Amino acid sequence: MIQTTLINGAWLDGRRQNILIENGRFKSIGVPDDTGADKRIDAEGMAIMPAFYNTHTHSPMNLLRGYADDMPLKRWLNEYIWPFEAKMTPEDMVSGSRMAMDEMMRTGTVGFYDMYFHVDGTARLAAKAGMRAIVAETFFSHNIGSIDDYADTMRGWNSQTDGKTLLAVGPHAIYTNDAESLKKAAGIARDLGSLITIHISETKEEVDNCLKATGMTPVNYLDSLGFLGPDVMAAHCVWLNRQELDLMAERGVTIAHCPCSNMKLGSGRFPYREAIASGVRITLATDGCASNNNLDMREEMKFAALLSKVDGDVECLPAGMVLEWATRNGAEAFGIDGGVIAEGKAADCLLIDMNDFRMQPCHNLIANWVYAASSDIINTVICDGRVIFNRQRQCTE
Ligand SMILES: [Zn+2]
Numbered sequence: 162m163i164q165t166t167l168i169n170g171a172w173l174d175g176r177r178q179n180i181l182i183e184n185g186r187f188k189s190i191g192v193p194d195d196t197g198a199d200k201r202i203d204a205e206g207m208a209i210m211p212a213f214y215n216t217h218t219h220s221p222m223n224l225l226r227g228y229a230d231d232m233p234l235k236r237w238l239n240e241y242i243w244p245f246e247a248k249m250t251p252e253d254m255v256s257g258s259r260m261a262m263d264e265m266m267r268t269g270t271v272g273f274y275d276m277y278f279h280v281d282g283t284a285r286l287a288a289k290a291g292m293r294a295i296v297a298e299t300f301f302s303h304n305i306g307s308i309d310d311y312a313d314t315m316r317g318w319n320s321q322t323d324g325k326t327l328l329a330v331g332p333h334a335i336y337t338n339d340a341e342s343l344k345k346a347a348g349i350a351r352d353l354g355s356l357i358t359i360h361i362s363e364t365k366e367e368v369d370n371c372l373k374a375t376g377m378t379p380v381n382y383l384d385s386l387g388f389l390g391p392d393v394m395a396a397h398c399v400w401l402n403r404q405e406l407d408l409m410a411e412r413g414v415t416i417a418h419c420p421c422s423n424m425k426l427g428s429g430r431f432p433y434r435e436a437i438a439s440g441v442r443i444t445l446a447t448d449g450c451a452s453n454n455n456l457d458m459r460e461e462m463k464f465a466a467l468l469s470k471v472d473g474d475v476e477c478l479p480a481g482m483v484l485e486w487a488t489r490n491g492a493e494a495f496g497i498d499g500g501v502i503a504e505g506k507a508a509d510c511l512l513i514d515m516n517d518f519r520m521q522p523c524h525n526l527i528a529n530w531v532y533a534a535s536s537d538i539i540n541t542v543i544c545d546g547r548v549i550f551n552r553q554r555q556c557t558e
Contacts (some may be wrong), residue, residue, distance in 0.1 A: 166508075166546060167196050168461050171204035172515055172526070173502060180209065181365040182508040185546035190504055202548070205514040207540055208526060211484075211500050212271040214293070214491025217358070217396040217417035219449030220275050221249065221257030223264065234364055234426045241270035242451060245343055251279040258283040261456060262290050268457045268536040271509045271544035274394055274417065274446070274497050275356055276331040280312060288326045291549050293392075293495060293509075297331030297358045305332075305342040312349050319355060324496075325545065329356040335379050336367055340386055347388045356392050358417075359383075362405075363397040364428050380405035394494060396446065397422075398436070399429040406432070406439035415442045415494045418486070420465040422448035433469040434477045444494050445487040459536045460489050466531060480531040496535040508546040 165188070168180040172361035173190065181188045181196055185534035222242075229241035249257075254277060265273055272293030275283055280296040298311050309328070315328040332338045333348040362368055362379045371379045380401060383389055391413030398416045401409075409416070418431050436443055444530040445465060447456045462483045469478035485500075492500030492507065499507030511529065514520065517538040520529050 163200040163348040164200075164546065165196070165403040166202060166543075167192070167194075167198035167202050168202045168512070169194065169208065171512060172208035176240050180395040180502070182543070182546045185508055187502065187504050187506050188507050190502070194248075195394060198414055202512070202541065204512050204541075206516045208515050208516065209360065209502055210269075210511045210513055210530060211492075211502060212542060213269050213487050213543065214272040214274075214444065214495055214498060214500070215265065215270045215446050215456060215458055216274045216415070216444040216491050217392060217419055217446035217448055218261070218273050218275055218456060220261035220273065221254035221275050221277050222449030222451045223260040223456075224249070224253060224257040226454050228451055230425075230428045230454070234428060235366070237426060237452070240267060246278075248480035252284055254279050255282040255286060258286050262286060262292060264298040264311050266290065266292065266550040267539070268455075268459065269511045269539045269542055270456065270458050270510055271542065271549065272491065272497070273456075274329075274358060274494075276333075276396075280328060282316065284318060284326045285461070288322070291327075291544055291547050293544065295329050295356055295358075295495065296324045296326065297329035297356070299331045299333050300342065300346050301333050301337045302339045302342040305338070305345055308345060308349055314338060315354055315355055319353070327356065329358060331358045334363070334367070335382060343383070343388055344386050347386070351390075356394065358394040358396065359388075361395040361398050362400040363426075368400045378405055379472055380408055384408060384412070386448075388546045391415075394444075395512070396448070397428065398478055399423055399431055401432055401436070403432075403435045403439065406436050406441055410441040413442075415490075417444050417446040418465060419446045419461075421461060422452040424464070424468065425452055425454075430468060430471065431465075434474055437482075442490055442493065443486050445483070445492045457536050458487050459534060462531045463548070472499045480528045484527055484531060508543060510541050510543050512541040512543075514540055 166182040170177045176207030275296045284296045320326045330350040389412040393414045394416040466483045519533045
């Protein structure tokens with residue numbers, strides 16, 4: 162049955178417009194009031210914006226928010242995060258994911274790329290919530306033996322789902338997986354046509370150790386194993402040189418840039434100008450809640466834009482581009498023809514309150530949204546044509 166929704170009078174391209182959604186897509190923009198849609202959303206005083214795709218997170222880590230702060234990555238992982246995680250049950254993980262999804266929906270995220278353990282629970286929750294999710298089971302050298310069992314689970318899930326939630330493979334990093342383990346993980350992903358994600362060059366120490374052990378930088382090392390391809394989502398990528406960025410662009414790899422996490426763990430500054438010049442696809446992500454400490458993608462846009470300017474390069478990442486990283490590029494990475502408000506595209510969008518004091522005056526809507534606003538001004542979140550959050554009801558639907 163055809164489902165239609167009319168968004169009535171939303172601010173778009175400098176004027177109020179009616180937008181008709183049909184079966185999860187923007188059917189037409191600028192339609193009259195009397196379209197006879199099944200559902201009508203009054204968007205008086207609101208602007209329509211593309212929704213967010215958070216391309217790297219660890220949703221169960223919402224349980225670790227504020228558990229360990231103000232220390233470097235190695236100590237943070239070894240002394241706090243990994244011992245805590247060792248005590249978490251699959252039920253705990255589902256509880257953390259539930260908190261994370263509620264937070265993401267309230268802050269305008271319709272799709273997230275997760276990396277954790279016992280991920281089928283998270284995938285089921287996301288499907289129930291009507292969110293888009295790519296959920297990757299994490300592998301290390303010590304548990305890579307279990308990947309064949311996981312491959313069966315993944316094959317079963319991915320063949321039955323409508324494509325909105327997918328299971329994927331997530332070898333943690335090059336310093337927690339040996340070459341055999343990395344090749345095995347990539348081989349399984351390629352055999353099953355699934356997506357694959359990994360942390361790459363998050364710290365300088367990771368690069369130095371890789372150079373010492375292999376004579377290659379992490380990206381060149383992974384490429385020598387046949388790991389890199391268009392199915393790879395590479396998180397962090399702080400310590401990459403131009404040659405590595407060019408290689409990633411050539412292989413079709415997507416970067417998940419996590420500015421808050423990189424700053425909080427003191428990992429370093431993403432090479433903005435070089436990455437943009439290379440043409441590699443860059444998306445935006447929060448990382449997990451223990452290293453951020455929230456999942457607010459609007460904040461992440463502001464932090465990315467400001468971090469790019471901190472050394473004086475104030476022009477390389479303007480507000481419009483960082484918005485594209487958080488929306489259109491994320492949609493592309495999810496394999497969705499969306500991330501923009503245009504006819505024929507996936508109906509993933511936000512309605513935001515233009516009357517809020519942070520949106521006035523409105524010389525430039527995108528600048529206000531990136532630099533001045535707060536996610537509190539998000540009134541409605543629509544994923545695949547369906548309302549998944551509405552502020553009046555103060556609930557996720
Ligand atoms: Zn991570």
